[in-house]
Amino acid sequence: MSAFKQNFLQAALDAQALKFGTFTLKSGRISPYFFNMGLFNTAKTLSALAESYAKAIIESGIEFDILFGPAYKGIPLAAITVTKLYEIGGEKYANIGYSFNRKEKKDHGEGGSIVGCPLKDKKVLIIDDVMTAGTAINEAFGIIKDEGGITVACIIAVDRMETTKDSNECATKIVSKRYGVPVLSIVSFDDIIEVLKSQLTTEQMESVLEYRKKYVPTN
Numbered sequence: 001m002s003a004f005k006q007n008f009l010q011a012a013l014d015a016q017a018l019k020f021g022t023f024t025l026k027s028g029r030i031s032p033y034f035f036n037m038g039l040f041n042t043a044k045t046l047s048a049l050a051e052s053y054a055k056a057i058i059e060s061g062i063e064f065d066i067l068f069g070p071a072y073k074g075i076p077l078a079a080i081t082v083t084k085l086y087e088i089g090g091e092k093y094a095n096i097g098y099s100f101n102r103k104e105k106k107d108h109g110e111g112g113s114i115v116g117c118p119l120k121d122k123k124v125l126i127i128d129d130v131m132t133a134g135t136a137i138n139e140a141f142g143i144i145k146d147e148g149g150i151t152v153a154c155i156i157a158v159d160r161m162e163t164t165k166d167s168n169e170c171a172t173k174i175v176s177k178r179y180g181v182p183v184l185s186i187v188s189f190d191d192i193i194e195v196l197k198s199q200l201t202t203e204q205m206e207s208v209l210e211y212r213k214k215y216v217p218t219n
């Protein structure tokens with residue numbers, strides 16, 4: 001497994017952004033683990049987070065022009081990751097742009113709902129924290145299309161790999177199929193299990209595996 005995945009999981013544990021216990025999710029499911037991106041909230045933890053996103057993007061080999069962060073949580077992610085891509089990846093990433101949408105359209109000053117690089121005719125990579133039903137990502141695809149951009153991929157931090165409430169497929173697969181683009185993640189639920197198995201108690205591991213069996217499709 002890539003070192004950046006292990007580093008990311010260690011950073012998530014250190015920041016308590018990844019926790020094990022009993023958590024009620026947005027979907028209503030009771031999960032044995034929870035990922036809260038909001039706890040990456042200091043210079044050091046954000047730098048580690050940006051490095052993880054940047055390395056996952058570089059490793060994917062995806063060619064793109066603009067990193068787009070959907071409001072709100074995608075906005076700082078796009079900003080920190082684009083700078084880290086340049087720091088790590090060098091000149092190849094020097095001209096990668098970033099942009100984001102406003103949730104409310106602004107009708108004074110420069111106006112509009114997009115801030116940053118114009119998307120027209122550009123290859124766009126969407127960056128966000130997590131995907132549950134895929135609503136935020138669907139909206140982002142719509143915004144980018146309306147602006148004349150072409151979405152070439154999405155990246156999230158953690159792919160929980162679980163089915164949505166309305167389907168037997170996981171959200172990342174549904175989005176990937178719907179738009180015909182890859183949905184990348186820094187880590188998946190399986191990576192979490194693989195890396196952390198030695199750090200979990202037997203009970204924690206049992207509930208994690210039980211949850212996986214119940215909600216992660218086998219195909």
Ligand SMILES: O=P(O)(O)OC[C@H]1O[C@H](OP(=O)(O)OP(=O)(O)O)[C@H](O)[C@@H]1O
Pocket residue numbers: 070071072073074128129130131132133134135136137
């Ligand atoms: O796949 P979904 O069901 O859309 O859930 C995931 C989205 O929900 C959260 O954002 P939210 O829409 O709450 O907005 P925020 O970034 O302003 O908090 C999260 O940051 C994702 O963007």
